[in-house]
Amino acid sequence: MKYYLDSCIVIYMIEKVADYRDLLTKLIPEDAELIVSDLTRLECRVKPLQNKNMQLLEEYDLFFNESAEIVNLATDVIDKATEIRAIHTFKTPDSIHLACAVNGKADFFITNDKRLNAFKEVKVLSLSSE
Numbered sequence: 001m002k003y004y005l006d007s008c009i010v011i012y013m014i015e016k017v018a019d020y021r022d023l024l025t026k027l028i029p030e031d032a033e034l035i036v037s038d039l040t041r042l043e044c045r046v047k048p049l050q051n052k053n054m055q056l057l058e059e060y061d062l063f064f065n066e067s068a069e070i071v072n073l074a075t076d077v078i079d080k081a082t083e084i085r086a087i088h089t090f091k092t093p094d095s096i097h098l099a100c101a102v103n104g105k106a107d108f109f110i111t112n113d114k115r116l117n118a119f120k121e122v123k124v125l126s127l128s129s130e
Contacts, residue, residue, distance in 0.1 A: 004101035
């Protein structure tokens with residue numbers, strides 16, 4: 001099974017955020033194929049660069065280079081994101097992430113944003129219950 005990880009999920013995993021560790025372990029099987037996008041990579045690398053935390057930056061880069069398939073922000077992804085944004089009025093980054101999940105043929109989209117549960121082209125699993 002293929003799991004697209006929203007940026008917050010990658011951050012929780014790499015930075016070992018205790019509040020989500022057990023939940024993510026239950027949601028994502030060890031043999032899962034992980035999918036992210038160029039946007040995920042951008043969003044995750046900003047804070048380590050701002051804080052000059054090269055060790056954390058290396059951990060992210062290792063994850064992106066070795067543990068996940070990266071969907072590129074090609075024209076077809078942007079076109080799909082435009083369609084998603086027009087129909088659902090999600091924010092642009094959310095629409096891009098969802099388009100990447102669709103184009104990457106993800107079975108699941110894991111996020112912490114329950115608003116995205118309205119999207120039905122990919123099964124959305126939200127950590128947030130609020």
